[in-house]
Amino acid sequence: MGHSEKKRKRTKEDGGHKKQKKVRLEEQSERQPDSDQFSSPSIIRVAEVLQPRIPPVIASTCANQGLPDVNFRPLVKKTVRERNGKKEGYEELALYSSEHPVVDHIGREVGGPHLNHFIGVLDEQTGNLKLIQARRIEFTPIIRSQQARPEDMVPPVERKNAMKARKDLLMEFGNKKSKKMVESLTLNALPTAEKDDKGTPKKLNAAAKALLESSKDKVSNMSTLDDLNKVADAARPVPRHNPDAKAVQDVYKPEDLIGSAVLNAVAVKDWSDAMEKGEALQLSSRYVARRLESTAASGNVTQLRVLRYIYFLIKFFNTTRSGKQRGTRQILPRDKLRAELAPATETVIDSIRRKFSQDGIMRQYHIDLLITHCCALALAVDAYKTDIFPLEGDLKLDRTQMTNYYREIGATVKKAVDPTTKKTKHSAVLALPLQFPQIIRRKRR
Structure with missing residues (x-):
């Protein structure tokens, strides 16, 4: 009963509050002026x-x-x-x-x-x-800032290059010899040309002029770039060529590569007699065997001597064995070599030994020199266009090595398809101007 009375009391209070609120709204609406100026649409x-x-x-x-x-x-x-x-x-x-x-x-x-x-x-x-x-x-x-900061007015620190940094390290941690070298370089260095306000360099002072005058005599005797290139070419393991040649047959002359006396000492009478009689010869070189009959039939004794000299070089190289040092070849003793190269004369044998070996050992320089001589002489026999495959097999080289050797003497290796056999043929061609491989000169660090 107590709970229900409390509920009835709250209901009455709520109803009275609603009635009071309604009265207030009506009073507020009565106070608003009745004018169209403040009217608003009901739908927007x-x-x-x-x-x-x-x-x-x-x-x-x-x-x-x-x-x-x-x-x-x-x-x-x-x-x-x-x-x-x-x-x-x-x-x-x-x-x-x-x-x-x-x-x-x-x-x-x-x-x-x-x-x-x-x-x-x-x-x-x-x-x-x-x-x-x-x-x-x-x-x-x-x-907006009106004045620059003090650190902005300081000029940037000059960046040291590698040479300056190396000099600083040597002066700080080097020994007496290195410090003396740095001091010598600093004293003998030419000062950089100072420039005026217009950007034009100023004239050298008396000290710089005296240094230039003292070094004039030493600089005048220095080798030029052409002289250095000639020295480098002379040290390469390739046969000597004629740079002033006007015709391709004058670039590599057999008389210059072999020597007139040695070339005349090469015996070819047994080969020419055998070819006249139609006898078959047992040769250990595929290159020489394919060209012997045609060369002997031409009647050119010089070409036949060049071909036999190539045969001597191939046999001389194939009779060598691996040396004690890496990359070297040991040649046969004189008596065994004479038996292998028979009927070569002593003049020819001694010439080959002196030119392509030293103290009975063929180093990489001598090996490259012998192979490039074979390439140049093979071009002279085949009218300066030859197939590189037979000589490649005789010298036991791969295609890349043989191609590089021909390029070292200025020849160009071209590919062509044989119309009869339908096989790819690699031919070395010698033509003017010679195309030698470029020497890559790396900059010194």
Whole structure:
């Protein structure tokens, strides 16, 4: 019973409160003036949504002060955003002004590309609402610096190059010899040409002129680049060629490569007699065997002697064995070598031993020199165009090595398909001007 009475009391109080509130609303409505000026439509509808190319700006500042009366320069940054799985272009707007004498104003968009702002214009009589898409930009004032910082007025430290850093290390941690070398380089170094205000270099002082005069005699006797190239070419393991030759047959003459006395000492009568009788000869060189009959039939004794000299070189190389040192070849003793190269004369054997070995050992220089001589003489026998395969097999070389040896003497290796056998044929051709491989000169570190 006590609980029900309390509920009935609350119900009465609530009803009285509602009645009192209704009276207050009625009193408030009676106080409003009866005029059409303050009337508002009961229904508001969006009539139009505008997205202008140059939108209005809803400006705000991070400070508690308004924007000054200055002109702003718009800056647009184009970006790509994804919306509903589709990529759409978005232009981010920024405003900048530096017209104020002290403060720069920079305005950036707030909210990002996924938040849109609108300005609404309501027609109270019709209830039509026009929405205009706008950009909300927050401006930040930045005080322009009037004076440069002290550290900005200090000139940048000169960057040391590798030579200067090396000199500093040697002077700090080097021994007496290295320090003396650095001091000598510093004393003998020419000073850099100073320039005046217009940028023209100044004249050398008396000390620089005296140093140049003292070094003139030493520099005048120095070798030129052409002289150094000639010395380098003379040290290469290749036969000597005639750089002033006007015809290809004058580049590598057999008389110059072998020597006239040695070439005349090569015996070929047994070969020519055997070819006249039609006898077959057992030869250990495929290159020589393929050309012996045609060369003997031509009647050119010099060409036949060159061919037999090539045969002696191939047999001389194939009779060697591996030496004690890596990359060397040990030649046979004189008596065994005489038996292998028979019927070669002592003049020919001694010439080959002296030219292509030293103390009975063929080093890499002698091996390269012998192979390049074979290549040059083979071109002379075959009218300066020869197939590299037979000589490649006789000297037990691969295709790349044989090609490089022909290029070392200035020849060009070309590929061609034989119409009869349908096989690829590699031919070495010697033509003017000679095309030697370029020497790669690496810069000194």
